[in-house]
Amino acid sequence: MTESHRNTSASSSSSLGSSFQDTEDDQTIASILADEESSKVDDKLGKRLAHLDSIPLTPRVNGEIPDVNDATLDHERLSGRLVTYGLAELQMEGDGNCQFRALADQLFRNPDYHKHVRRQVIKQLKHFRKLYEGYVPMKYKSYLRKMKKSGEWGDHVTLQAAADRFSAKICLVTSFRDTCYIEILPKDTSPTRELWLSFWCEVHYNSLYGSGDVPTRARRKKYWLF
Template identity: 40%
Template structure:
């Protein structure tokens, strides 16, 4: 059933929380609430990976170890966040309980667990985003999180039946893309044929013009 509530109001009229809830409903997710203690991102990842948010300390340790062992893989993203401390200090702070996770820890989590991370977010212009591990483009395992901008992460799960609808939607999108690619290829071929035909006609015109001129110059 379509979500009529989100269509009946402008996105600007929704609070971040309302916008996020509408998107979760539309995509067929239910939220598993995480404790708001500064560990919410790690709790949400633990719930997805280890089936229990209680493993959040283990998740934090594994992510921090990843950051320590491969700093060059994440310094690029760290620079974009414009934090005012050195990367080494950042990693040290991240090892502390209740230190908030961020984009970098999400990227490290994708690499540590070899998973695709799908995040449904409350941003006005970005309803969702995906993080892939560097080791592979499309891993088999996918974990799902929700993110209330600047505030909180939760673990989310597809409702029963939503998975099939989502797969069908993905198939439709793939088919649509395939059709678009075929159309582009056909348009390209048509342009090529038109260009070749135009060149052929131009050659004929030049030949006729040249032949006509030669006839005119022949002595009587």
């Protein structure tokens, strides 16, 4: 066997192994979702904000991080809204993966699945490019390469892709001065679950629960190693 042939075979085997692992991971996640109560639409939190007019999301990349004074005021505004509507945050790590951690917590009750969530979002963005590229003000392939990296901040484009990929209604309580509540709906299907996130604008995402229902951060068993 030639060196070139050996390298090609190794590459092929590696690709097949990676493909098999991705399929196995997806099957495992699907099994978890089927068993988890979180896979059902739960409108208990939604009833608390039912009187508010939701603002539809316009997918966009991240804007500039506010200065310290504006960020402090934004956080105070968000905290006040959460208290008003009986909501509380499960704090996510501030490692650049907070959006994906918050989504993973809402989907699987485990923020540690953030790598899986990011991978699924990238698949959605890649396979349905025409749905999203008009919202990305850069070369789309460059955007995908950037967003694929762990630690890269999620934006409103990735939120829309997550809603589409997981058939989820994403409910976002924000610190925007004029926009308290945003709903992100899947484009081509009815949502099968609701995911609740807080958004300290351009700074951080957390996972939302009703006051008194925030789970402990005890580490849950992971079903595979990333």
